[in-house]
Amino acid sequence: MAGSRSTTGPIVGVLALQGDFREHLNVLASLGADARAVRRPEELAAVSGLVIPGGESSVIDKLSRLFGIAEPVKAAIARGLPVYGTCAGLIMLADTVLDTIEGQQSFGGLDIEVRRNAFGSQTDSFETDLDIPVIGKPALHAVFIRAPVVTGLGARAHALATLADGRVVAVEQDNLIGTSFHPEMTADYRIHRYFLERVDAVGF
Numbered sequence: 001m002a003g004s005r006s007t008t009g010p011i012v013g014v015l016a017l018q019g020d021f022r023e024h025l026n027v028l029a030s031l032g033a034d035a036r037a038v039r040r041p042e043e044l045a046a047v048s049g050l051v052i053p054g055g056e057s058s059v060i061d062k063l064s065r066l067f068g069i070a071e072p073v074k075a076a077i078a079r080g081l082p083v084y085g086t087c088a089g090l091i092m093l094a095d096t097v098l099d100t101i102e103g104q105q106s107f108g109g110l111d112i113e114v115r116r117n118a119f120g121s122q123t124d125s126f127e128t129d130l131d132i133p134v135i136g137k138p139a140l141h142a143v144f145i146r147a148p149v150v151t152g153l154g155a156r157a158h159a160l161a162t163l164a165d166g167r168v169v170a171v172e173q174d175n176l177i178g179t180s181f182h183p184e185m186t187a188d189y190r191i192h193r194y195f196l197e198r199v200d201a202v203g204f
């Protein structure tokens, strides 16, 4: 049909409550996924993978509870849905979050501790090249914006990337991937591609 887009890729949702979900939808579609905005439990039920975008974690938290999707997301994570969180999305996946606003909650699932806005007001945003063995060479040019860092790695999680000073900025644990930075803001989509490989492998 004219104007329709045919794809053979998996159905992958992007939690579209707040933040840069449109950029993730574009990246996923460009990689051949059937990318869909997810705001409601029925929409979540249709996906084989989910991206939680960057934005403001306290707002994503509030809206997800208001929209009644927080509990379904937690249940899907527990059942093994592949989920990739960037920046605020990483915060939403962390079991423990430092420097929250009062009452702020996360979905959890990732056995890590993160600190919000860990780079302070002096270095709100910066860019650097990261070696990420699971995506191979060359180094990935990574954009950090009011980013969190992983301050504690539980036994089940492992680091995918660290800054030169050793601080962990990308992690993986079974069905879950999180990055402090924003690959959707550059033209290098190897992390999204890696996530889609996981989505295919898990076959949720």
Ligand code: GLN
Pocket (backbone or CB within 6 Å): 053, 054, 055, 056, 057, 058, 086, 087, 088, 089, 091, 116, 117, 145, 146, 147, 148
């Ligand atoms: N500082 C934001 C938060 O705490 C995250 C920033 C981002 O997603 N770029 O949610």
